[in-house]
Amino acid sequence: MATATAKTSLKKPVFVKVNELQPGTMGHTLVVKVVSSNMVLQRARPNGSQVRQIRIAECIVGDDTGVITFTARNEQVDVMKEGATLIIRNAKIDMFKGTMRLAVDKWGRIEVTEPANFTVKEDNNLSAVEYELVNIVE
Numbered sequence: 001m002a003t004a005t006a007k008t009s010l011k012k013p014v015f016v017k018v019n020e021l022q023p024g025t026m027g028h029t030l031v032v033k034v035v036s037s038n039m040v041l042q043r044a045r046p047n048g049s050q051v052r053q054i055r056i057a058e059c060i061v062g063d064d065t066g067v068i069t070f071t072a073r074n075e076q077v078d079v080m081k082e083g084a085t086l087i088i089r090n091a092k093i094d095m096f097k098g099t100m101r102l103a104v105d106k107w108g109r110i111e112v113t114e115p116a117n118f119t120v121k122e123d124n125n126l127s128a129v130e131y132e133l134v135n136i137v138e
Contacts, residue, residue, distance in 0.1 A: 013089065019065035019124060023100055023131050026092035030102075031113070032061040033120050037072070037080045061086070061102065063116075066124030070102045079110050087111045098130040 013029040021028065041056040057072045059080045071094065072080045079086065090108035094101045104110055 017065040018061075018063050018068055018126060021068060021093055021100065021102070021126060023093055023095055026090075028088070028091045028093075028102075030063065030088045030091065031116060032063050032070075032086055032088060033116060033118075034080050034082055034084045034086065035060040035062055035067060035120055035122065037077075037082055039077070060122075060125075061088075062120040062122065064118040064121055066121050066126055068100060068102050068125070069127040071096075073103075076104065076110055079112060085113050085116045087113050095131065098132060099127050100129070100131070101127065 015029050015031060018030065018032065037057050037059040039055065039057045041054065043054050053074070055074055055077045057077045057080060059070045059072050060067050061070045061080075062068065070080070070088075088102070088104060088108070088110055091102050091104050092108075094103045
């Protein structure tokens, strides 16, 4: 039985801007700056014989087109320092109480990069827009 050696070429990431994000989408790659970080939950949860720490922070991240709330979990909280420039890969948009939240699950990655030369446009907050699910009957 012969093994086929197929060349797998990696695709170049397509970077999107914050104002291009839409509800229910995933697979986004962005370059953002952290505007603020606020810890909302820090709790120890027993996991068998060990105690596991659960941390959740809501961070405002943005670029030169707008800002959005990012939900950071556990190890991601350590990276979310105010003023840091990050590359967020394979992010998804979660809906929370009708508003958009940016999140990275186990398939995504957050990388600290060199400081970017843009100023964050804080007056265009995509998480301030409330969406409503409307069913269309034919």
